[in-house]
Amino acid sequence: MAARLDAYKDLSKRSAITNKKSNNISLGxxxxxxxxxxxxxxxxxxxxxxxxxxxxVTTNKDTRAMLQFIFILGSHPAHSF
Structure with missing residues (x-):
């Protein structure tokens, strides 16, 4: 089991109307x-x-569920004896 948290802030982002720095953050x-x-x-x-x-204000939201099957054909990893 693995968990991951990400936070990102664009420090150079400015408002198109006022040209002031925008308060923004991306979380995941x-x-x-x-x-x-x-x-x-x-x-x-x-x-x-x-x-x-x-x-x-939340501008973008994305929720994903993923399922992955990995099957090795042909040669396989070495055995640990």
């Missing part, structure tokens, strides 16, 4: 879980939520 959080059933198969699930705020 994600959780990821990887299940390994054998040396050939991995299943990974992930959930992410991101949003942007400018002057205290």
């Amino acid at each position: 959080a994600s959780l990821q879980h990887t299940y390994t059933s054998s040396e050939f198969l991995k299943i990974r699930t992930s959930m992410a939520h991101e949003f942007d705020r400018e002057e205290g």
Whole structure:
């Protein structure tokens, strides 16, 4: 299980109307879980939520759920004996 938090602020962003520095921030959080059933198969699930705020108003919101299957064909990783 892995968790990730991101925060980003554009310090050079200015308002198009007043030319003053804009109060803005982009935030994001994600959780990821990887299940390994054998040396050939991995299943990974992930959930992410991101949003942007400018002057205290949310301007963009994005929530995603992802599912990934990884299957190795052919040669495989070395065994640890």
